Amino acid sequence: MTSKEPSTSAPDIDILPSNLQIHPPLVPEQQLPDPNSSEESRNLITANFTHFRDDPFSFLREISLHYSGTGWRAYDEPIGQKIFYKGFSDEMKTRVLDSGMLKAKLQELAGRRVVVEDGMGLFNEEKGQRKRLQEVEKQLNEVAEEIVEGMICKFESKRFIRGAYFVCVQLLARTYHRGIHVSTLEIQNLRETAKLAAARKQSLIFLPCHRSHIDYVSLQVICYRLGLTLPVVVAGDNLNFPLVGPFLQHAGAMFIRRSFSGDEVYTATVQAYVDALLSGGYNFECFIEGGRSRTGKLLTPKFGILSFILDSILSGRVQDAWIIPVSTQYDKVLETEAYVSELLGIPKVKENLWDFLSSSKFLNLNMGRVDVRFHEPWSLRTFVEAQIDKVRIEGTIGVSPPLINPGGAGVGQKTVDRAAPEVRLRVLRSLGYKVLGDINRVSVVMPTSLIGTILLTLRGRGVGKSELVRRIEWLRTRIRAKGGRVAHFGGAGTETVVERGLEVLGELVGRVDGLAEETFFAVDRFQLSFYRNMVIHLFISETIVAAAMYTRIKQGGGPANQRVEYQTLLDQVSFLSQLFRGEFVFPTDGLITNLGKTLAGLAADNVITVTNDPSGTIAYVELSDAERKCGRENFDFYCFLIWPFIEGSWLAGVAIMGLIPPKGMEEVWVDLREAQDMAQLMGKTLYHQGDISYFEAVNKETLKNAFQRFQEEGIITIRKSKSGRTPPLMRVSPDWIANGRLWEFVEKIAISRREGKNRRDNESVSFRVLKLAEKCGRELFERGGVRDGVEGVEGGAGVEELEIEVSKPRRRGGRSGSRGAKL
Structure with a gap:
């Protein structure tokens, strides 16, 4: 963020309202390629964009150039397969409906139906x-033809996409006034990979x-500007509403249902379309998290579309494809206000034309900039083969080769070796979490995230301007030391960048004037937490260790009283890592290895002191003298990052304690969503x-993630209706009620909670809190309790219609599964 400090990051190319330009690099020029020496960089220079009010003639001239398709605007020879021509949609529709896999599935379904009718004696x-x-x-x-018609994108008109590009850039430039930034080296690499992929089809x-609807708009704009298909x-399909839906479909949207609900025709049709796209070499985009993240941090991967992509490779219908993880970061996200409403329990409003048009209020809001980063592309087939080989070498799961069919799947041919479904699932999960890790690795931290993080990790009410700048410089240094990236702004100094960030955050940050020093404070902590959560993944290991050490440090007393024995630390670190395996992506090296690296890093930073016994084994860990002298500001920073999540899990645990049935009720089920709503009401x-x-x-x-984690642990049991007509039900597992196991589990969470200013938790779950939980639980039982899975179920659904969904409890010291190793 300052020109004095060297960096290994590539210079940026800004897609700005005025032009596209190369930023001055932050490293010596001899270490970087000459930005004007490559064809790619030269082709990114464009004419000025102007506002109509400022220069109406230049504005109208720019529209004319786009409409006529002058120069790069023509989009005549993009790198990749040919698109935007009359008849494209009909050709794609024919390819999908002629799929051997789809035809075989439809024949199978028709045969099954006729067999059923024959059994009913309908044929003589x-x-x-x-x-x-x-x-x-x-x-x-x-039916399949109707599905395809409503699903496929319609790349039909080149004039349309030229106009759409111009409109989108104008809107983006007015909303994100500092433009869209990409790394020069990354896009050079991307173009080279695109050329290779195009040659191989x-x-x-x-x-x-x-994180935002802007995600796919910005990526389409970048691909258009770079000359990629x-x-x-x-x-x-919630976005497929009048006017907007057809516009998006002609710009590249493929609309699918949120849930297929066992619809085999729909599932097979989606698979056939994915096959047609990937076998034809057409570029493809889907969001690894499924929906938008309302919290700011990465969500767990959704495996629906990834499963279709994987099956295309495993079946041999597609030989290979290139995976490109993409990170999109914002100074400010348009939808955060709506996200807060949803997270607080206000029902989500379905997208419609009026809401879309009324969103024009966001235009000209000066919301900063968008940074898009591309991870180095990698071969999907190579990754899949490596994962299968890894399983064979480990010998943990039997594999009947070949799992990948090299010759393509014919009619009725199995797409995946059914003798090894566990292998397919493992490859799928590995694929999802590798992409998440790659996204984290290339993500840049925006100034607004730095500001939000600092404001939410301070003990005082506010912070002076000079101290805010100092802490942001400290955080930037820590991020880079962890291998993270921080967005830079040419030669602008930290103070200037902070001022810009505060301007973008607007009313989320308060300013107190008339004091000896300009002072800032968090006004809307809930919205600011969205930007803080964009940073936490970089420090998740440190936060877990700090929270585990806090169990002793909060007891006070001298340094000797606050020492944490290694085995005690290991136990709590293991527990917290398991607790949050659904929240965060952890390093994959194993608990002991990760803990050792984290302790070594904290010791090197002079935050802690590690003392070994005579055998060289770690005996105990404690805060360093330097950390105590600086008021624990580094240690507290790590604790402040994780404490809201610890408190959320504790709240869910306390709420579940309130759902223990009263004496005389042996088995009581409640609506799962109502139980989560009860927990939220308790929390407020x-x-x-x-x-x-x-x-x-x-x-x-x-809270939803905490309930999921408790289900995996076996603390709660969830019943789901096979038909989907009734809501999911839950109950507290009897084994966890007996002998105080649930109490002990909640206590284990509570000991890492932050003690309040006016609260000292001598007993982590006080009598008052338990009474509130009991009261809320009793009201829920009275309102909608279900005994034996029958009473209170809407529509009179019986037990035979419900199925129990229980995850096996995991051992504390074992592997943490899909989220990678603990810590």
Whole structure:
């Protein structure tokens, strides 16, 4: 962020309203390629964009150039497969409906239907059965054709995409006034990979994180400007509303349902479309997290579309494709205000045209900039083969080779070796979490995230301007030391960048004037937590260790009283790592290795002191003298990052304790969503009563993740309706009620909680809190309790319609599964 400090990051190219330009690099020029020496850099220079009010003639001239397709605007020879021509949609539709896999599935479904009807005695002769089979096949083909028509993108008009590009850039430039930034070296690498993929007729599969609707707009704009074939973008059909839906579909949107609900025709049709795109070498884009993150941090991967992509490779219908993880970061996200409403339990409003048009209020808001970063592309087939080989070498799961079919799947041919479904699942999960890790590695931290993080990790009410700048410089240094990236602004100094960030954050940060020094404070902590959460992944190991050490440090006394024995530390670190394996992506080297690295790093930073016994084994860990002298500011920083999540899990645990049935009720089920709503209501109450320190702890996503974690542990059992007509039900598992196991589990969370200013938790779950939980639970039982899984179920669903979904408890010292190793 200052020109004095060297950096290994590449210079940026700004997609700005005025022009595209190369930023001065922050490293000596001899270490970087000459930005004007490559064809790619030269082709990124464009004419000025102007506002109509400022220069109407230049503005109208620019529109004319776009409409006529002058120069790069023509988009005549993009790198990749040919798109935007009359008849493209019909050709793609034909390819999908002619899929051998789809035809085989429709024939199978028709045959199954006829067998059922035959069993009902509806056919008197074989001729009638054959005729009925043809009728059902025709009906299913018509259904598939209708699905395809509503699903596929329609790259038909080059004039349309030229105009769409111009409109989108104008809107983006007015909203994000500092432009869209990309790394020069990354886009050079991307273009070279695109050329290679195009020559081999292979697809680029963009897998971005998802925080805003701007994500897919910005990536389409970048691909257009760089001369790459636009990707087909997977989008939820909730965006397919009048006017907007057709616009998006002609710009590259592929609309799919949020849930397929066992619809085999729909599932097979989606698979056939994915096959058609990837086998034809068309670029593809889907969001690894599924929906938008409402909390700011990466969500767990969704495996729906990834599963289709993997099956295309495993079946041999697609030989290979290139995976490109993409990180999109914002100074300010348009939707954060709406996200807060959702997280606080206010029902989400369905997208519609009026809301879309009314969003024009965001234009000209000067919301800063967007930074898009591309991880180095890698071969999907190479990754899959390496994962399968790894399983074979480990010998943990039997594999019947070949798992990958090299010759392509014919009619009725299995797409995956069914003898090894565990291998397929393992490859799929590894793929999802590798992409998440790659996104984290290339993400840049924006100035607004730095400001939000500092403001939410201070003990005082506010912070002076000079101290804010100092702490931001400290945080920037720590991020870079951890291998992270911080967005730079040419030669602008830290103070200037902070001022810009405060301007973008606007009313989220308060300013107190008339004091000896300009002082800032967090006004809307809930919204600011969105930007803080964009940083936490870099320090997750340190936060877990700090929270584990806090169990002793909060007891006070002299340094000897605050020492933490290694085994005690290891136990709590293991527990917290397991607790948050659904929240964060942890390093994959194993608990002991990761803990050792983290302790060594904290000791090198002079935050802690590690003392070994005579055998060289770690005996205990304690705060360093230097850390005590500086008021524990580094240690507290790590604690402040994780405390809201610890408090959210504690809140969920206390709420579940309130759902222990009263004496005389042996088995009581409650609506799962109502139980989560009850936990949120309890949290709001406890926050205002002073028993919870962080209002962010009551957010819907954190509570939902905690309930999921408790289900995996076996603390709660969840029943789901097979038909989907009734809501999921839950109950507290009897084994956890007996002998105080649930109490002990909640206590284990509580000992790492932050003690309040006016609260000292002699007993982590006080009598008052338990009484509130009991009261809320009793009201829930009375309102909608279900005994034996029957009473209170809407529609009178019986037990036979419900299935129990229970995850096996995991051992504390074992592998943490899909989220990587603990800590």
